Amino acid sequence: MALDPTDVGKIAELARLEISEPELTSYVHSLTQILDLVGQMNAVDTAGISPMAHPSDSPLRLRQDIVTEQDRRQSFQEIAPATESGLYLVPKVIE
Amino acid sequence: MHRKTIVELQAALEAGQISSVELTQAFLDRIDHHQDLNAFITITAEAALEQARASDDRRDHEAPRPLEGIPIAHKDIFCTQGLITSCGSRMLANFVSPYDATVIQHFKAAGAIILGKTNMDEFAMGSSNETSFYGPVKNPWANQAVPGGSSGGSAAAVAAQLAPAATGTDTGGSIRQPAALCGITGLKPTYGRVSRYGMVAFASSLDQAGPMTHTAADAALLLNIMAGFDPKDSTSVDKPVPDYTATLNDGLKGLRVGLPKEYFGDGLAADVAQAIDASVETLKKLGANIVDISLPNSTLAVPCYYVLAPAEASSNLSRFDGVRYGYRAADYDDLNDMYRKTRSQGFGEEVKRRIMIGAYTLSAGYYDAYYLKAQQLRRLIADDFHTAFGQCDVILGPTTPTTAFDLGAKTDDPVSMYLNDIYTIPANLAGLPGMSIPAGLGEDGRPIGLQLIGNAFEEARLLNVAHQYQQATDHHKQTPEGY
Numbered sequence: 001m002a003l004d005p006t007d008v009g010k011i012a013e014l015a016r017l018e019i020s021e022p023e024l025t026s027y028v029h030s031l032t033q034i035l036d037l038v039g040q041m042n043a044v045d046t047a048g049i050s051p052m053a054h055p056s057d058s059p060l061r062l063r064q065d066i067v068t069e070q071d072r073r074q075s076f077q078e079i080a081p082a083t084e085s086g087l088y089l090v091p092k093v094i095e
Numbered sequence: 096m097h098r099k100t101i102v103e104l105q106a107a108l109e110a111g112q113i114s115s116v117e118l119t120q121a122f123l124d125r126i127d128h129h130q131d132l133n134a135f136i137t138i139t140a141e142a143a144l145e146q147a148r149a150s151d152d153r154r155d156h157e158a159p160r161p162l163e164g165i166p167i168a169h170k171d172i173f174c175t176q177g178l179i180t181s182c183g184s185r186m187l188a189n190f191v192s193p194y195d196a197t198v199i200q201h202f203k204a205a206g207a208i209i210l211g212k213t214n215m216d217e218f219a220m221g222s223s224n225e226t227s228f229y230g231p232v233k234n235p236w237a238n239q240a241v242p243g244g245s246s247g248g249s250a251a252a253v254a255a256q257l258a259p260a261a262t263g264t265d266t267g268g269s270i271r272q273p274a275a276l277c278g279i280t281g282l283k284p285t286y287g288r289v290s291r292y293g294m295v296a297f298a299s300s301l302d303q304a305g306p307m308t309h310t311a312a313d314a315a316l317l318l319n320i321m322a323g324f325d326p327k328d329s330t331s332v333d334k335p336v337p338d339y340t341a342t343l344n345d346g347l348k349g350l351r352v353g354l355p356k357e358y359f360g361d362g363l364a365a366d367v368a369q370a371i372d373a374s375v376e377t378l379k380k381l382g383a384n385i386v387d388i389s390l391p392n393s394t395l396a397v398p399c400y401y402v403l404a405p406a407e408a409s410s411n412l413s414r415f416d417g418v419r420y421g422y423r424a425a426d427y428d429d430l431n432d433m434y435r436k437t438r439s440q441g442f443g444e445e446v447k448r449r450i451m452i453g454a455y456t457l458s459a460g461y462y463d464a465y466y467l468k469a470q471q472l473r474r475l476i477a478d479d480f481h482t483a484f485g486q487c488d489v490i491l492g493p494t495t496p497t498t499a500f501d502l503g504a505k506t507d508d509p510v511s512m513y514l515n516d517i518y519t520i521p522a523n524l525a526g527l528p529g530m531s532i533p534a535g536l537g538e539d540g541r542p543i544g545l546q547l548i549g550n551a552f553e554e555a556r557l558l559n560v561a562h563q564y565q566q567a568t569d570h571h572k573q574t575p576e577g578y
Binding site (some may be wrong): 011035041044050053054059061063080082093 | 139145189190191193285286287300326329330332333392394397399401402409413416417418419420421422423427428430431432433434436438439442444447448449450451452453454455458465467468469470471472473474475477508509510513524526527551552
C-alpha cells in the first residue's frame with residue numbers, strides 16, 4: 001500500500017500535526033514501508049475469528065457512583081500553560 | 096558496595112555495616128562519575144539523601160520496611176510528585192507531576208529511596224533509546240552500542256551499577272530487550288498484575304511495568320512491592336499476590352520447557368543461538384524436560400503490533416494539546432494552529448510517525464482492513480500460547496535476534512528497528528509474563544539475553560526458573576569493564 005504526499009498531509013491534519021515539505025517526503029517513505037510490513041497480516045485468513053481488544057477479556061469493573069477524588073484544581077492548574085480565574089485559557093474560538 | 100545485590104544490601108543495612116545515607120551517597124557518586132552514559136534525565140541527589148536520613152532514623156526505632164533504605168532509579172514514565180516526569184519528550188520536559196504513580200507510592204511505602212529518573216525512548220516508542228529528547232543512552236558494555244529501549248536508561252543504570260535496581264515498562268519488549276542488551280535481569284509481568292495508574296500511557300492494552308535488576312531474587316523482591324490490585328487502574332486484576340521470593344528455591348525436576356521453533360529460525364544470530372542452546376543444556380542438567388512446540392502465528396506479531404500499538408498511541412497522545420499541562424508553542428494563529436504547532440514542536444519524529452500510522456489505520460474506510468484484522472490476529476497469537484501451555488510449563492527462547500547494535504545503525508530504517516522486538520512482542524499481545532536473563536556474551540563481547548515466557552500470572556514460576564539458572568551459572572555476575 002503506497003501512500004502519496006496528499007495522503008500523508010491528510011493524515012497529519014487528522015492527527016493535528018504540521019509536517020514540513022522535507023519531512024513529508026521522508027514520512028511518505030517510512031509510512032509506506034510500515035504499511036508494507038503491516039500488510040503481511042493478510043497472509044493469514046482471519047474470517048470468523050473474534051477480535052481481541054484486550055488480554056483480559058473480562059468486562060470492566062463498576063464502582064459506586066460516589067465522589068472519591070479531592071478537589072485539586074489549584075495544583076493541577078499551576079502546571080497549565082495559561083489559566084485565569086480557575087479556567088484554562090485558549091485562543092478565542094467564538095467571535 | 097555497588098556490586099552487591101539488593102538481598103545483600105538489605106543484609107548489610109540490617110547488620111549496621113552501612114547506613115542508607117552512605118549507600119545512597121555511593122550510588123549518587125557513581126551516577127555523577129558516569130554522566131557520560133546519559134542514563135538519567137533527572138538526578139534527585141538532595142531529596143534522596145533526605146529520604147535516606149529519614150530511613151536511617153526510622154530504622155533505629157521501628158522494624159524495617161521491605162525495601163528500607165534501598166536506593167532505586169525509576170524510568171521517567173512514572174509520575175513522581177514534585178519531580179519532572181518527561182517521558183523522554185520535549186512535550187513533558189516542563190511537566191512537574193502533581194501526583195505519584197501507584198508504583199511509586201508502593202516503593203515509597205516500602206521504604207525505598209528515589210535516586211532519580213532514567214532516560215528512555217520518547218513516550219516509550221523505540222528499541223534503542225535514540226528517540227529520547229534528551230539524547231541517546233550509551234551501553235556500558237560498549238559505548239558505541241545502544242542500550243536497547245525503551246527502558247534504556249534503567250538498563251544502563253543497573254548494568255553500570257549506578258543503581259542496584261530500576262523500574263521499567265514494557266509495551267512490546269521495552270523491559271526485556273534493554274535487559275538483554277545490557278546483560279541484566281528484567282521482568283514484564285502479566286497484563287493487569289502491576290497498576291498502570293500514573294504511568295504515562297503509550298498503548299493501554301499492552302503497557303505493563305516491571306523490575307530491572309541484577310538477579311531474579313532481586314526481581315522477586317521488587318515484584319512483591321510493585322504487584323497488586325489498584326482500583327485506580329480499570330484493567331488492574333484483583334487477584335492475590337503471592338510472595339515471589341517463597342518459591343525461588345524450588346527444584347526444576349520435571350519442569351517442561353517449551354522451545355518454539357519459530358524463535359530459532361532465520362534471522363537469529365549464530366552466537367545468540369549458541370548461548371541459548373547452552374542454557375537449554377543447563378536447564379536439562381537441573382532436571383527440566385525439553386518439549387518442541389510451535390507458535391505459528393507469532394511470526395506475524397510485529398505487523399499486528401504495528402497496527403494495534405500506534406492505534407492506541409494515536410488515541411492516548413491526543414491528550415497532549417498544549418492546554419492543561421506540558422509544552423505549548425509560543426506563536427500560533429488560532430486554536431487549531433495552537434494544537435498543530437504545539438504537537439509538531441513537542442513530539443519527535445518517531446512519535447509523530449506512530450501517531451500518523453494510528454490515525455491512518457483507525458480512519459474511515461481502513462478500520463476493518465487494519466485494526467480489526469490485527470485484533471483477529473492477536474486472538475490467534477494468544478490462542479497459540481494457550482495451546483503451547485498445554486504441552487509445557489514455560490517457554491524458552493532468545494530475547495533478541497542479535498546482541499546490541501551500534502548507535503545510529505538503524506535510525507534511518509524504522510522497520511529494521513521494529514524487527515528487533517520480534518521475540519518479545521508476542522507475549523505483550525497475549526498479555527503474558529516474560530523475563531530476560533543474562534545468558535553469556537556474544538562474539539563482540541556484548542551481552543545475550545535468554546527469554547522465559549510463562550502462562551498468565553505465573554511470574555513466580557519464571558522467577559523460580561531464572562533463579563535456579565542463576566544458581567547454576569554466573570552470566571548475571573559479569574560486569575562491563577570500567578564499572
